[in-house]
Each structure stands twice: as structure tokens, then as C-alpha cells.
Amino acid sequence: MAATERRGHERSASAEFNRVDRAVQIQNATERLRSEMLNYVTNRFEEFTSEIKKAAKMPLINEIVQQPVVLPSELASISKVTNEKISQTIASQQSIDIKRSSSAFPTKSFRMRSSILTELLEVSHIRSIRQIFISILVLLVLQVAMTDLFETGSVDFRFDVIRWNFSNLSTCLRLWFILFTLTCTVVYYCFHFWAYKRLSLIPIVSSLSPDTEAPKKKTTSLMIFDGFWLTAYCLYIGVFLYFPVHFILEENYPIVTRMIVLVEQVRFLMKSHAFVRENAPNAILYGKIYSQQIKVEDVEDKVNDSPKEETNGIIPHTPCPEFSKFLYFLFAPTLIYRDSYPRTSSVRWNFVISHLIQFAATNLFAYYLFYRFCLPVFRHFNSEHVTVKIFVLSILNCTLPGALLLFCAFYGFLHCWLNAFAEMLRFADRQFYSDWWTATSWSSYYRTWNIVVHDWLYTYVYRDCHKLLGVKYRLVSMYAVIFLSACVHEYIISLTFGYFYPILFVQFAVLGFISMLILPQRTQNYAFNVFIWASLFVGLGMQMCLYSIEWYARQNCPRYV
Template structure:
């Protein structure tokens, strides 16, 4: 207020000095109306600045308060689960302790509030428009008509009816099968004297049901009906998701049943079917009976995210049609050689990186956030700032937190608990082996041929980079190296799979022997 009063005093003094005498010696005021307008404008500017300052301060305070509450809740959770005679290390690796869910937004949603980051997002949208215009222009020049031909979409997502009924059967089993098998086992475990026999029968029944419905049935559906690539990936990826979801439910529920001591005449505590149903759709692979929930649903946010998913699919279509298919269709007419491979890798580096970014943004951000919003799921940390990683160890942890949590708690930590907190390097190798096998399984069934590119990059190069570029690397140069390796790695994936795809078309298999199935056709196919 002192500044404002000083300003008014200055204005009054200026007003007095600007009074000038007339010809007859009288004093004439100099534009009092203008001075009043200037004061009014200055007051409005100050009020606007004050409101803006208050808004920024409130935003910063809310962010600090949210971080403090998140840290305190995690600390409180750890402290409440720690017994007085246990060390911190023992509590950290205790099998009953797991992930703590906290209400928080996705990182990109926060970053898009910054105009500079939002401009980069707008540049990608402009590139999509450029792809669309260039496709229309080329079609008009070559064929004399302007239209977008989506035959690739129609082919890739063919036989959707088969996909729907197969998915429905897998979902129905995942919902009812493990739940009721464990429910019967839980009720008999505390009321029957033959606990070992009951547990053995439950384990055998559950293993047989899981193998039949989530193991054999999806593979049979993909191979028997000869589904196209996108439809294959839907079935296989949903198969993997249901296996991981059901395992998490079994893994979290079984210890609770074993450690519970119900009173005589009481039934042991068992999760409700509605909580398990919610878990099957919410964007996490770690089962909890209760999750932090938002108070309401922003349906406009849901709609915008689904529109972004559709735009990402169109973006992927244009990348394949404009940057990949014409090039690799021509390269398939050339004999496989080192020169062909090197040229293909460097040509596919940029399209491959765009595919990686689209997969990250379309699925890990838009798809998961859309379902999280519809289910009011409050913990939106599906990824972290992996793009700032200076080590591949940090990149693997922050790229896909949803899958990383499952691997960390159910593979890495459980293995350490079984081995008495020993063999940490072996536990890390186990995680990489599981991830490599699952990726290779998905790509083999998705494309319809065996070409162990994913397995070699994950189990071989990925392990080397994880130990060589560890968390001790903090230099910005390491971030450049990481991005360079990502570009080259994506180029290797796209080029090798595209070359093998066209080799499988031009040189189909002549037999069904083992070596015929596992030998890549691009190595031996004579294109001439």
C-alpha cells in the first residue's frame, strides 16, 4: 500500500506542476481527465499483477504440499509395517510389503501446462497434418484422385469378431476362475483338517485352468484362425495382461489367507468380486482391495484422450505407408548382405523412433489415463521422465512403471526373499530374461514368424547396457548416448522385422520342420 500511496502522491505533484497560466494570468488545469484515466489503468494493472502473483504462489504451495503428503504417506506406510525388532533392510524386502499408491497426475499432463512443452506437442500435430497432405498430393499426382486409402488398417485389424469372442472368454475365465478357486480353497483351508491335500488340489486345479484358458486357448485362436497382425497382437497382449493380473491377485491374496486367523465359526477375510473386477480394468498390475480414487470423472478428458489414441493410429499408418513400406518393399528384391542391412537400419532409425514415441504417448499416456479417468483411479504415474535418463538402468525403471512394478515386486523382490537377500545380480538377470522371453513370445505370435530380435536386444544388449551405463552415469553426454542407442535400436527392430516380413511373403516356407520354422527367411531367400 505504501508504494501505491507514493505513486498517488507523485501523480498529485505532477498534476500541480503541469498547471500553466493563461494569457490573463489565471491558472488552468492541464487535462485532469487524462490523469484520472492513468490512475485507473495503473490500479487495474496492479490488481491483475496481484491476482497473478497469488495464483502462482498458490500453485507452488499446492505442489509442495502434495509432494510432502506423498512422502509422509509412504514413510508412514513403511513405519506402520515395520516391527520394532526388524531392520530396515528386512522390512524393505519383506514379501508382504508392496507398492504404495498415491494420488498424482501423469507427468505429461503437468508438462503440457508449460507453453514451451506444449509447442513441441503442436509440432507433432503439424507433422501429422503434413503426412496427410503429402499422402493426398502423391495420390492425386500418381492416380489422379484424392482419397486416403486405409486398406492397411482393414487388413491389420481383420476378423475383429473372432477377437471379440476370444477376448470375452479369456476375460470371463480371468474374472471367475482364479477368484472362485481361491475362494473355495480359502474356506476349506481353515475349516478342513487336510490342509495340505486341499492346497495341493487347489494348486493343481488352478494351474490346469490357467494353462488351458490363458495359455493354450489364445495361441490356438491366433494360429487356427490365422488372424492378421493387429488382431493377433490384441489377443496375445491381452493374454499376457490377464496372466499378470491374475498372478498379482493370487500372489496378494494367498499370503493374506494363510496368515489370517479367523475366530471359530467365522469365515476368513476374502476380497470381494467387485474389487477384483475393478482391478481387471484399472491401469495397474498390482492388486489392492482399495485404491486412491478421484471424486468425479472428467468426461471431456476421456474423450480427448480417445481422440488422441485415434490420431496416434493414423500417425502410425502414415509412417508405415510413407516411410517404411515403399522402402522395404524395394529392398526385399535385393540379396541379403551387410550393405543392405546397414542401409536398412539407418533408414529405419527415424521411423522406428517415431513409432516408439507414438507407442509411449498413445498407450502409456492416453490409453491408461483414459481408463484411469473413467474408473476415477487417482495414481497416474504410469511412467516417469525417462527422456532425461543418463543411464539405461534408469530408463528401464522409468519407461513403463506399470510393468516395471510387476517385475520388481513379483520377480526381483520375491527372488531376493527366497534367496535370503543374496544373488542380486542373478535377480536382475532373471528380470531381463522374463522380459525378453515375453517380448519375443508376443512378437513371434504377432508377426507369425520366429526372428529372435527382441530376445537378443533385451537379454543381450539390454543386460550389457544396464550394467555398463548404470546410475553412476550423470553426465549429459550419457543422455546423448542413450538417445543415440535408442535410435539405432529402433532402426534395427524395424528394419529386420520389415525385411523378414517381405521375405516370408516372397519365399514362403516349403516345410514344417524345426529348422525351417526357426531359420529367418531373409537370410536364405533368393529374391532373383
């Protein structure tokens, strides 16, 4: 037994020695191979360098040290020239950096993406918040019904205000169709005529001799032609602004139908300007290519090297796009014109019907909020009731309803309405808003609350003002955006209610801009987010209170001329 164990130990020991011996042999072979490869590479490198030295006939190092390459006088002149070149290079680089900082604006890129709420509502915890609002709507309807049942013995869901607001819906739709027809015919076909007609006024470079005066005459005619159509475009904007307003005031439209006409009027104007602003540079560039003033290769190099602003990185193949592209743009839920957009493969009609039903329910919710919390408070408001105590309490009482109306406007229009139209048109980019509820500054709130309008203001107002005024007047360009947005909001509100009461304008263009300058632009302090929410609630309460007081004061108080 002992002998067997001894033989087993001897076999295992010999196997271990053999394994170690093989490992040592492999290591030695590897070291020999590495040393041989290093020697071979070193020898080949020395032979290569010696051949290069012989071919170049390089002098010895002693000769290089003894003989100066450059005389002291030549060295001084070279140093002077070098310093001048370096300073010129630095100055040119600084100017290039300034130009890039003033001209390199990010452009709107469309890609397939869903709205944030669409993704968040996939989570059951977030979806329960929507169910809470639905239950509040049901309770409001039951409250109105039970109150009528106990007081009058019958149920009245109080649709009288809705019937009054939509009493002339057919006239409103006819006016909308007129605005739509004017936009389709006047804007597109006039632009089409201008883009193609100006080609005949551009002198062809290859067919002209330097002695003829035809180039000067054609250039003058082209300038007059372009100036005439620019003036006609400005006149069209004025006429398009005047006649719908004259019509709704002449016919005495109710509040809701007035707002529908005014919002659609502004939307058509923004769409028209986007179409003209995007395609006018393309038409001018196409004319230069057509007249052989520039070559297609130069345009391709410029498109590849420069920021893609004027042509969006696309060389125009026609001076004016097809009417079908313009027609799709008029209904697409975006205000930035492109010849094509990312599209989905099919239409989910269940998705469309669901969002349209939610849009109608949101409007009904907003109506009952207004009817329950606004009308009873301000319906009998007149000059005898106006005291500081009642005024302050009215603002505080309107804070919560105003916040709920804000949520209704956001969810109903920016989410449900735009997503429904995007689905019907297979429009794939659904980023109509961002996470504005996490904003810690007014600038981030303005950028993320309504991305559709913000993109238009940034692309066609801020960038153009920035190019015209320069980097020094960046603050002026920023205020131009805020001022224009405040003016358009006040224009819609004033004509909707029939009186000028610039509460929204002061909050937007004055207080909002001052807050943007005072508050930090980028911070992660959640106290600023609380401040934004509190400011929104108080501001909405003030708007709801003051506009309602003014409306019913004009209804109840005697008029003095």
C-alpha cells in the first residue's frame, strides 16, 4: 500500500516537473524570438537611415555646427516677418471665431420621436394622475347636476354659454375657408411667379460680352422686380391682418369663435412667412446657378464647409417647391418649413379618436371650471364691490382655477390636439413641448412650454435680428422675440374680449423679461422651480380675475360718453 502511494507521488511530481520544464522552454523560445525580431528591425532601420543620408548628401554634424545656417541680420528679418505673420494669423482666427459665433446657429432637425407625456403615460403611476383629473371632471358635472336638481327640480348642465359661443360656427368656418384659400392662392402662386419670372431677368454670364450694357439693365430690372414683390408681400400681410378683424368686429362674433379666427389668422401668417423665408434664399441661389454666376461644385463645397442655415444643407433643384409640399405644411403641426419631414408608416385611428375625445373632455373640464369658479364670483361685479380686500381675495380664489385652466390648455391643445393631427398626417416628430414643469428659470420655461412657437421665433426672428444687429446687440434680439410674442398674445386677447387691457403684455414683456435678466439662467436649485410655479399660479390668477372684472364691469356698469 505504501509502495503504491510512493509511486503515485513520484508520477505526480514528475508530471509537475515536466509541466514546469515545458513552460520554461516556451518562455525561452519567446524571448529568443523577440530578441531576433528586435535585432532585425534595428538593422533594417539603420540601413534605411544610412541610405537616406547618402541620397541627401547630408553634411557632418561638425560642419553644421561650424557653419551658421542664417546670418544674424537675416535672422532678425525672418523673426520680424514671422511675428507679423503670427499676429495676422491670430487676428484672422479671432475674426473667424467671431463670425462663427455670430452666424453658427443650430437649426431645427426633425426626427421620429414621441411626446414626453406619451412616454410618461406608459407608466401606471403617471397615468393615475390623468385618472384623478377625470374623476374631478365627473364630480364637477355631478355637482352641477345635483345643485340644479335640488334647487329647481330639473337638471341643466348649463350649456347656454357654449351655445352662445358657437352660435355662428358656420360663419366662422366660412371665414376660415377664405383665409385658407387666400394663403394657398396668393402666397404660393405669387411666390411661384416671382421665383420663376426672376430667372428671365438674371443675366447669363457665359453669353454676355464685357462691352454690352445688358447686364447692368438686367441687374437694375431684377432689383426693381424683387423690391416690388417684397413690398407686395408686406402689403399682403397688412391686408391679411385687417380684413378678418374688420369682419369679426362687424359681425360681433362671440368670444370662442373670435379666438378661433384670430389664432388661425396668426397661424396662417406664421406659416406663410416660414415658407417665404425658407424658400426665398433657395430661389436666389437657384438663380445664381442658373445664370452661371456660381458653379454647383462651389455650392456643394460651401454647403459642406459652412453652417447649414440658408439652404439647410440642400442644393435647390427648382426655384419653388411643389404645391403639395406647401399644402402639407399648412396642416402639419409645425411652423418650420421643410420640403420633407419624417413620417410614420401608418395611421393609428384608435390613437386619433382617443386624443380627440380627450381634447373635447379637456375643453368641457375647462368650461365647468370657469362656470363654477369664475361666473358666480364676477357675474354681478360692478363699481360698488371693488375694494382692496375683495380684489386680493378674488385673485387668490382664482389662483387654483387658473392653474387648472393652464393644465387644460397644455394637455388639451399642445398634447391631444397636436398629437391627433400629427397621427392623421403621419408626422413623426411629436416634440411639441418639453419638460417645462421642471424649469428653474423663465428662459427655460419659455423655451420648453411651446416648442412649436419657440422654434418659429428663434428661427425667423431671433436669428435674423442677430445677423442684422450683431453679437453686441444680442440682448436686443432676445427682447425683440419676447416683445413680438407679447404683442401677438395681446392682439389675440384684446380682439377676443373687445377691449385693450394689457395685463398679459405687462406680465410677459416687462415682468417676464426683467425676471429673465435677474434670475440665473442655468441652475439646479429647486427653489427656483418653486418660484416659477408660484409666479405662474399668481399670474394666472391675476389674469383670470382682472379680465373677468373688466368684462363684467363693462356689462354691468353704466357707460359715460
